[in-house]
Amino acid sequence: MMQVSPADFRLIEKIEWLFINNREKYPEYFLLKTGAKKIDSSKRGNVLYGISTHTTLAVQYPSGLVSADVVIKEKTYQEAMEEPQIFLDSEEFEEEFLPDVSGNTSGRILKILCCRDPSTKKTYISFVPGEINKADTAMAWKFHLTRAEYDTLHVEA
């Protein structure tokens, strides 16, 4: 079971909302808005991005307690709860991409795969499990394949 803070959970809900509203028509906007950073790309055109929740986790509660273990940006509790969209402005976050800390309760790297349909050339984005670090492995996962099996998949339309 993954452990997250309430602020973390609310943020992920917001990211999910942004995802649902932009995945069909504006996938690039979603990547820009969430400050997604490229982790890996493949010759097959698959690109794996990471969205760090570290940059949004540092929430200062009224008691003075800071919820995140890694403090990058300090925001007030009210800002975090009432205006979480301010955390999604990519211009505010210019930090280097953080290492994968899946399982750490202080935050996560959300992994999102960006791929292009071979027939329509349309761009699609979808979330994949946090432990995946390669774009082609992410694509293999989407189809219940091993990476070796995906490498043998040549007929795509």
Place this chain on the structure above:
Amino acid sequence: MISLFDKSKFFRHGDLLIVKISSIPKSASQTSTNIIAVGEKTGHNHELNGSHQIYELGYPTLNGVTGYFTAKQDLEVKHPEHNTIQIPKGNYAVVHEREYNLLNNFEIRVVD
């Protein structure tokens, strides 16, 4: 990751993966359609063009298989938005693409 398919041939058609298998499971039941996957949002279906028999499960399996078909001859898989692909004679499983749900399996840490 452990392979769920045994050195199979794979064909991707949009959000579907078509996997060559040795035989159709006995639990699958015959249907009288040429649609192997319904386009739930767009209404655009993935359809077989050629002599075939489609089998349905009624439930997804652990490896994402949602149905099967027998190609009695080399046939085509068609869809309005995707290029047509050629499928050789044989038995096949139909696997649907999956997605990771961010909001599953969370345990919220209470801060008071």
